[in-house]
Amino acid sequence: MNDNTIKIVSFLCNWCSYGAADLAGVSRMEYPADIRVIRIPCSGRMSPKFILSAFREGADAVWVSG
Amino acid sequence: MDVNLCVGCGACAEKCPGKFDDGYNANLKQRTAIYVEYPQAVPLKYAINPKVCLKLTKDKCGLCEEICPAKAIDYTQKEERITLDAGSIIFSPGFKPFDPSRFDNYQYTNFANVVTSMEFERILSATGPTMGHVVTFPKLPLNPKKKQDKLLVEKRKDPKKIAWFQCVGSRDINKCDNAYCSSVCCMYAVKEAMIAKEHAGGDLDCSIFFMDMRTPGKEFEKYYENAKEKHGIKFIRSRVHSVTEDAETHDLNIRYVDEKGGIIDDTFDMIVLSVGLEISKETRELAGKLGIELTPSGFCKTSSFEPVTSSRDGIYVSGVFNSPKDIPESVLDANAAASAAGDALSAARNTLTKAVEKIPEINVVGDRPKIGVFICDCGSNIKGVVDCAGVTEYARSLPYVEFADEAMYACSQDAQNKMVEYIKEKNLNRIVVAACTPKTHEPLFQETLTNAGLNKYLFEMTNIRNHNSWVHKNNPDIATQKAKDLVRMAVAKAALSEPLKEEKINVNDTVMVIGGGLAGMTAAKSLASQGYKTHLIEKKDKLGGEAHKLYKTAQGEDVQTHLDQLIREIETNENITVHCNTTLEAVDGFVGNFKSTLKTKDTAFELDYGIAVLATGAKALVPVEYEYGKDPRIITSLDLDKRFKEKDAGLAKLNSAVFIQCVGSRQPDRPYCSRVCCTHSVDNAIELKKRNPEMDVFILYRDIRTYGERELLYKKARELGVIFIRYDREHKPEVKLLNGKVLIALNDHVLNQPVEIEADLLTLATAIIPRRDERLANFFKVPLNDEGFFVEKHAKLGPAEFATSGVFVCGSGHYPKPVNEAITQGRAAASRALTLLAKKDNLFTSGTIASVDVMKCSQCGVCVAICPYSAPRFATEGRFAGKAEINAVLCKGCGLCVASCRSGAIHLRGFDTNQIFSQIFALGEVV
Numbered sequence: 001m002n003d004n005t006i007k008i009v010s011f012l013c014n015w016c017s018y019g020a021a022d023l024a025g026v027s028r029m030e031y032p033a034d035i036r037v038i039r040i041p042c043s044g045r046m047s048p049k050f051i052l053s054a055f056r057e058g059a060d061a062v063w064v065s066g
Numbered sequence: 067m068d069v070n071l072c073v074g075c076g077a078c079a080e081k082c083p084g085k086f087d088d089g090y091n092a093n094l095k096q097r098t099a100i101y102v103e104y105p106q107a108v109p110l111k112y113a114i115n116p117k118v119c120l121k122l123t124k125d126k127c128g129l130c131e132e133i134c135p136a137k138a139i140d141y142t143q144k145e146e147r148i149t150l151d152a153g154s155i156i157f158s159p160g161f162k163p164f165d166p167s168r169f170d171n172y173q174y175t176n177f178a179n180v181v182t183s184m185e186f187e188r189i190l191s192a193t194g195p196t197m198g199h200v201v202t203f204p205k206l207p208l209n210p211k212k213k214q215d216k217l218l219v220e221k222r223k224d225p226k227k228i229a230w231f232q233c234v235g236s237r238d239i240n241k242c243d244n245a246y247c248s249s250v251c252c253m254y255a256v257k258e259a260m261i262a263k264e265h266a267g268g269d270l271d272c273s274i275f276f277m278d279m280r281t282p283g284k285e286f287e288k289y290y291e292n293a294k295e296k297h298g299i300k301f302i303r304s305r306v307h308s309v310t311e312d313a314e315t316h317d318l319n320i321r322y323v324d325e326k327g328g329i330i331d332d333t334f335d336m337i338v339l340s341v342g343l344e345i346s347k348e349t350r351e352l353a354g355k356l357g358i359e360l361t362p363s364g365f366c367k368t369s370s371f372e373p374v375t376s377s378r379d380g381i382y383v384s385g386v387f388n389s390p391k392d393i394p395e396s397v398l399d400a401n402a403a404a405s406a407a408g409d410a411l412s413a414a415r416n417t418l419t420k421a422v423e424k425i426p427e428i429n430v431v432g433d434r435p436k437i438g439v440f441i442c443d444c445g446s447n448i449k450g451v452v453d454c455a456g457v458t459e460y461a462r463s464l465p466y467v468e469f470a471d472e473a474m475y476a477c478s479q480d481a482q483n484k485m486v487e488y489i490k491e492k493n494l495n496r497i498v499v500a501a502c503t504p505k506t507h508e509p510l511f512q513e514t515l516t517n518a519g520l521n522k523y524l525f526e527m528t529n530i531r532n533h534n535s536w537v538h539k540n541n542p543d544i545a546t547q548k549a550k551d552l553v554r555m556a557v558a559k560a561a562l563s564e565p566l567k568e569e570k571i572n573v574n575d576t577v578m579v580i581g582g583g584l585a586g587m588t589a590a591k592s593l594a595s596q597g598y599k600t601h602l603i604e605k606k607d608k609l610g611g612e613a614h615k616l617y618k619t620a621q622g623e624d625v626q627t628h629l630d631q632l633i634r635e636i637e638t639n640e641n642i643t644v645h646c647n648t649t650l651e652a653v654d655g656f657v658g659n660f661k662s663t664l665k666t667k668d669t670a671f672e673l674d675y676g677i678a679v680l681a682t683g684a685k686a687l688v689p690v691e692y693e694y695g696k697d698p699r700i701i702t703s704l705d706l707d708k709r710f711k712e713k714d715a716g717l718a719k720l721n722s723a724v725f726i727q728c729v730g731s732r733q734p735d736r737p738y739c740s741r742v743c744c745t746h747s748v749d750n751a752i753e754l755k756k757r758n759p760e761m762d763v764f765i766l767y768r769d770i771r772t773y774g775e776r777e778l779l780y781k782k783a784r785e786l787g788v789i790f791i792r793y794d795r796e797h798k799p800e801v802k803l804l805n806g807k808v809l810i811a812l813n814d815h816v817l818n819q820p821v822e823i824e825a826d827l828l829t830l831a832t833a834i835i836p837r838r839d840e841r842l843a844n845f846f847k848v849p850l851n852d853e854g855f856f857v858e859k860h861a862k863l864g865p866a867e868f869a870t871s872g873v874f875v876c877g878s879g880h881y882p883k884p885v886n887e888a889i890t891q892g893r894a895a896a897s898r899a900l901t902l903l904a905k906k907d908n909l910f911t912s913g914t915i916a917s918v919d920v921m922k923c924s925q926c927g928v929c930v931a932i933c934p935y936s937a938p939r940f941a942t943e944g945r946f947a948g949k950a951e952i953n954a955v956l957c958k959g960c961g962l963c964v965a966s967c968r969s970g971a972i973h974l975r976g977f978d979t980n981q982i983f984s985q986i987f988a989l990g991e992v993v
Contacts, residue, residue, distance in 0.1 A: 009989060014505070022503045025532030026105040027193055028076075033544040036551055037533055038985050039504070041914065041977050045961030050982055057990030 007034040009054040013043045013066030035063065042066065067100075067113055071138035073475055074102065074110030075447040078130035078139070084118040092185040094204060095195040100130050105193055108506065112138075135445025136475065153414065154380050154407035157366075158400065159352065161343040161386040164235025164244070171241075171308040172231065172339055178203045178218060178316050179336045180309065183230070183254060186338045190261050200225060200266050202316070202335055221316060225270070225335035228262060229320070230255040231306055232276040236342030237777055246363045247777040248342035249390040252280040255340045256290055259299045273300040273334075275322065278769035282741040283392055284881040285851075285861065287732055309337060326818060343390045356381060363775055365389050370619040370886035371628045374403040374893065382406045389774045394865040395887070401866055401894030405592045408900065412596040415904065427565070428519045430495040435561045436468040438494035439553065440485060442476035442501035444531050451535035453546045457500065460550050464557045468492055476501045482514045489518040496524050496560040500553050502531040521565030523913050523976055528556035551989060558988035559981045566913030566975050569954045573658035573906045574676035577899060578603060580650060580842070583611025584629070584885060585877025586681030587636050588892030589899075594641035596896075598903055601673060602636065603664065604646045609633045611683050612878070617707040617753075619885045620745050620776050626711065653678075653845035656936075656956050657872025657902065658909070677872050677899045678846060680856065681892065684878035687730040687833040692801040699808050700801070700828045703746050710753060717827075718757040724810055724825040725751060726799055727767040730833030733795060738853055741882045743831035744771040748783045750829065755786040763788045764823055766799050766812060791815060801828065834882035846873045847936040856880050866894035869934060871956060874899050914976030915957040916964055922971035923949040929963035929972060938963055938972075 012018040018039050024031070040046065043066025051062045084099025091097075099119040102112050120127035121141055131139040163184045166174045174180045179202050181189070188194040189204050196204065203222050206215050232255060236248040259272035279301060281290040293299040304322045311318055318334045345364035353360055359367040359377035366376055366383045374382050384399035385391070391399070408415075439461040443449035454472050461470035469492045473481040476499055488494060497520070499511050504527040512522035530549040538545040575598055579590045582604030590600045602609070610633055616625040636642055645666060652663040658676040665671075686704050694700050709717055725747040731740040744767065751763045765788060772780040784790070792815040793799055799812035807824050814821045838854030848868040849857040856875050859867045867874045876895040877888045902909065916937070929938040929950050937956035941947050950971070952963075961974045973979070 009986065018503075019505055022505060022529070022532040023105055023193070025503075025536035026076075026110065028536055028539075030537055030540065033534075033538040033541055033548050036548070036555065036989055037529070038555070038982060040961070040982070041974070042960035042962065045965055045974065045977060045982075047965045047979070049979075050986060053983060053986050054989075057986055059989075 007060040008036070008063055009057075009059045009061075010035045010037045010063040010065065011040050011043070011046055011050065012037050014039055014041050015066075017065035034060075040066075067111065067143070068138045068140050069109070069111045071136045072111045073136050073138075073444065073447075073477065074112065075135065075445050076102070076112070077133050077135065077446060078112060081129050081133055083127060083129070084115070084120050086115055086118045090188075091195050092182070092188045094185055094188055095207065110506070114139075114141075153411045154382060155356075156382045156384060156400075156403045156407050157353075157356065157358070157376065157387065158383065158385045158403070159345075159349040159387050161390070162346040162349075164242070164248075164341040164344050166234050166339050166341055169234070169241055172234070172337070173309055173311065174339060177309065177311045177318060177337075178205060179225075179311075179318055179334075181205065181336065181338055182234075183251065183258060183338055183340045186258055186262075187254075190258065190265060198265055200228075200262055200270075200336075204336075218316070223335070224266060227271040227273070227334045228259070228336045228338060229306075229318075229332075229334045230259060230272070230274045230338045230340055232274065232340045233305070234339040234341050235344065237277065244342055244344065244363065245778055245781060246365075246390065246775045247280065247773050249280070249773040250392050251340040251342060252276065253283065253286055253289070253392065255338070256281070256293045256299065258338065260293055260297055263297060263299070271300070273302055273332075275302050275304050275306050277303070277305060278771065280769065280771045280773055282739040282744075282771045282773060283394070284738075284855070287739045288737050291737060325815065343386050345387060349387065358383075361775060363778075365775065368886075370621050370623050370884075371632075371889060372406075373886040373890045374399055374406050380410065391774070393862040395890075397863060398865050398887075398890050398894040401897040402890045405596075405893040405897035405900065408897070409592055409595045415596075425517060425519055427521055428495075430521070430524065430565060433495055435466040435496050436492065436494050437464075437466045437496040437498060437557055437560055438485075438488055438492065439464075439467055439470040439498045439500070439557065440476050440481075441470065441472045441549075441553070442499065442531075443472060443474050444476075444501060444535075445474065448501070448531050448535045448549075451539050451542050451545050452530060452549045453542070454549075456546060457530075457549045457553060461498075461500075461553050461557065464554060466496070466561045467557060468494055477507055477510060482510075485511075485514050486518040489515070489520060495520065496526070496563060498526045498528065498553065498556045498560045500528045500530045500549065500556065503527075503529050523566040524560070524563050526556045526560040526563065528552040554991070555985040555988045558984040562978070562981045562984055564975070568910040568913050571658050571909040571911060571955050573902060573909055574660075574674055575599070575903050575906050576601065576673075576675040577677045577679065577903070578660070578662065578673060578675040579679040579681060581611065581681035581683055581877065581879070582606075582609040582636075582644070582646070583681060583683045583877055583888070584613045584632070585683070585888040585892035585895075586611075586679065587632055588889045589679045589681060589874075589876055589896040590642050591632070591636060591639065592893050592896035593899060593903075594639045596900060596903075598641065600642045601675065602642055602644045603648050603650060604644065605649050607646050609636060609644065609646070612685065613885065615704045615707060616885070617710040618749070620749060620779060621886075625885065650842065650845065656953055657870075658955065660872070677874070677902060679874045679876065679895050679899060680842065680846065680848070680868075680879060681875070681877040681895070682837055682839055682842065682879040684834045684836045684855075684882055687835045689729050689830050689832050692726060692729065692799075692828070692830055693803055693808075694830060697803055697808060699826060700830065702830050702832045703743065703750065704832075706750055706827075706829045710750070717754060720754070720758065720761055720826040722762040722823065722825050723751070723754050723764070723827040723829065724823055725763075725765045725829045725831060726801075726810075727765065727770075727831045728795075728833075729830040730835070732768065736833055736835070736853065738881075739771060740832075740834040741771070742834065742884045744769075745776045745779060745884065747829065747831045748772055748776075748779050748788070751788045752779065752783050752786060755783070755788060759786070762823075764825075765790050766793055766810070768792065768794060791821070834878060836879060839879075846870060848873055848875075866891055867898045870936060872902060911954045911957070912959055914959040914974070915954055916952045916959065916961065916972050916974050918950050918952055919971045919973065920946045920949045922969045924969045924971070925949055926968060928966050928968065932966050933963055934960075 082098035085096045087093040088097035090104045116122045192198045306322045382403040384403040441458045458472045577600045648666045802809045836854035874895040876891040941951045964972045964974045
């Protein structure tokens with residue numbers, strides 16, 4: 001993983017947080033470009049393995065939101 | 067603005083010089099002349115306000131036309147008159163918040179820190195003018211230009227003390243003409259205080275000044291208690307007379323009389339006026355043109371038995387225009403109006419539908435992935451920040467990518483047609499689109515795939531606009547890098563996608579309604595009139611339920627006459643089969659395919675049906691306090707109704723009648739308000755006064771909750787001389803039977819001294835308690851709340867249905883409610899059921915659902931236990947009996963079972979474990 005860019009792997013629930021991230025865009029809110037969103041159908045889909053795997057790939061943080 | 071061309075990019079609004087008040091933000095800030103109503107608008111299309119647009123007013127500017135990359139600006143558009151032929155009309159014009167400018171005592175227009183609740187609502191919102199940060203001087207711009215405003219803004223601070231004043235423009239015929247209660251303000255004030263504390267931190271001091279705290283909605287009382295006990299919000303029972311402002315600090319000084327009669331002075335940083343709901347002059351005029359009758363308060367006149375039908379045939383109403391109401395009741399009204407409008411038109415259903423042409427699907431199973439990637443510029447929205455050509459070039463280098471192209475607008479018809487051509491020409495079998503959000507655009511691109519003969523699930527979308535170019539516009543290099551990462555992740559996932567099948571759901575269009583009370587009968591009648599065979603199950607020997615015990619409605623209609631008529635209609639309706647003396651013994655199956663065993667007396671029979679409506683109702687509590695049962699003069703509200711119904715002449719001879727409210731309600735073991743009892747007692751008190759104006763009638767209450775226009779009854783009762791004495795939960799009235807007398811002792815809240823009343827009749831307004839039918843709940847796998855009422859799908863948006871597909875709810879089994887609301891919910895449940903029934907031959911499961919790898923399943927049962935929709939169960943027959951299997955119809959594709967399966971035996975199609983891993987791994991690749 002390239003240290004300069006990717007820091008936070010974000011698992012966002014399709015029904016709430018993913019939509020909120022969309023809304024942040026429509027509202028032209030600015031935030032650091034360090035997150036990479038992975039859309040999941042529900043935060044219930046999250047498995048601990050995804051989190052561990054993201055860290056193993058070099059993520060600085062993992063954000064699960066739902 | 068040509069809405070067919072506008073792509074919602076917002077480039078126009080960035081440059082537009084015209085400004086006007088932003089109504090969505092309660093005019094607390096300005097918006098440009100070309101604007102979108104609010105950021106969440108669907109579809110996201112811009113509009114021009116012709117009153118402020120410089121081009122349209124002065125023929126200057128024209129910037130937006132120059133800028134618009136989609137050529138959507140059209141200044142020549144004129145107001146159009148459109149004529150539609152309609153069989154039914156639903157009229158939902160809504161309300162207007164009360165304007166407090168005319169109240170000189172609160173100085174809303176003059177004092178900088180007096181705001182309305184609507185303004186405060188926007189102040190609390192993340193998309194509001196302060197992005198959710200609560201600050202003083204909220205009516206001034208964040209960075210004002212005027213000198214005097216600049217001086218004021220220097221005094222801006224985070225408030226430490228905020229007060230809410232209730233009933234501003236409601237329950238007031240002194241300063242305005244709104245005698246009714248607006249129904250929603252108590253609850254929204256509690257909510258605003260809670261959120262303000264959340265945003266500002268725990269030390270924010272919130273005080274709510276009220277007359278009666280009215281939280282009679284489902285779960286509302288607990289919310290109120292929680293606000294008081296856990297969050298320290300102060301509730302002060304007082305109507306504040308006036309507000310003055312400190313000339314220097316602009317703090318607000320108030321003086322009020324507390325409950326003990328003491329005069330208190332206090333200072334607040336901000337005051338929120340909890341403004342009521344009003345029907346605007348324009349709406350009243352329109353109602354006049356439509357020829358529908360209004361109540362004196364301006365709401366639509368409807369009967370309790372046809373609660374969404376206006377006085378004019380074919381016009382139905384919903385929402386606050388029908389009566390002041392909260393979100394769930396508005397949603398129920400809307401559902402009910404749809405059912406009423408549809409009942410009248412059922413013969414015409416499907417007469418205007420057309421069949422869609424089916425394009426044969428190409429089999430790609432086993433083929434090497436050949437991915438086509440389309441990068442959207444979105445005009446300059448993405449391209450203005452991200453190097454789209456670079457990203458496209460990069461995409462070509464990724465594994466399995468056969469083809470990549472850049473499109474100015476990937477969603478345009480032109481680009482879609484090209485996409486179909488490329489798919490065919492290059493034999494592409496997976497498609498990735500990097501553009502805006504899949505939440506709005508995924509279906510569009512999936513349709514394109516279908517048109518090209520590809521299964522629509524061979525598609526992956528990644529969001530390089532909302533999540534990238536729009537939010538990182540000052541960092542084009544980083545945004546381009548991020549876009550590449552996102553495309554790489556999407557390509558990795560798409561390579562693993564498989565064609566998915568949507569199974570057809572067979573719907574048996576017979577309906578079973580359980581419970582033959584008002585709500586259940588209403589649901590059955592509506593479904594039957596739309597042509598569906600309906601079985602109405604009632605455990606007692608006759609239809610009608612608890613309504614048999616009621617005398618009249620809050621609007622004065624005789625309940626029994628209407629009830630008898632409804633029962634006759636049900637019994638003679640050829641689409642309805644009534645099963646009295648019948649109980650439900652077993653339920654099997656799922657939406658569209660239920661099978662039940664029922665028992666009438668000793669005979670069991672089977673019933674196949676597709677939809678179930680649970681309308682099992684509630685009942686009155688049998689009181690265990692206030693000496694109930696020890697003296698015939700101590701009765702319940704329903705006992706009194708019985709006497710009214712039987713025209714008991716003895717009632718007119720009473721000298722003194724007392725009502726005690728909240729008997730069993732709003733207490734720790736039953737922490738909810740039974741909603742109907744205040745109105746019921748007030749109405750019965752009026753009836754007694756009518757029979758004998760000399761009678762002393764007392765109502766002992768905690769808060770009088772005559773919400774909406776029921777407030778007029780409360781007013782009338784006071785005018786007739788009914789005496790209202792308040793008590794609190796810790797000091798309940800004491801009832802004694804002494805020397806043949808019924809004596810009630812309590813502390814008078816006005817005199818602040820003990821009083822004793824002798825009653826010839828003591829009526830206990832008993833709680834309404836649920837039947838807590840756990841067996842029924844288990845049959846349909848639907849939840850009950852702590853008190854035993856059914857839990858609906860969504861407290862606000864799904865109030866007549868369950869999370870379990872095909873099962874609906876109405877009546878007091880959901881929550882205590884009066885006649886008109888039970889009927890509304892009965893219609894609403896029917897309306898929601900119709901959304902499934904009407905699609906009988908056209909209902910499919912989603913493709914993105916879970917499936918079990920039986921070879922790995924260890925039969926542990928975690929999935930069966932954990933699924934909120936009851937989709938997994940143990941197979942009962944066949945080779946894999948005992949293993950878990952997923953019912954495709956019930957599965958909502960959430961993936962909870964996949965994540966909890968300890969054997970890794972469950973796959974979620976479309977979001978499978980290997981696909982999510984592939985995205986994570988793709989991120990880990992060094993570029």
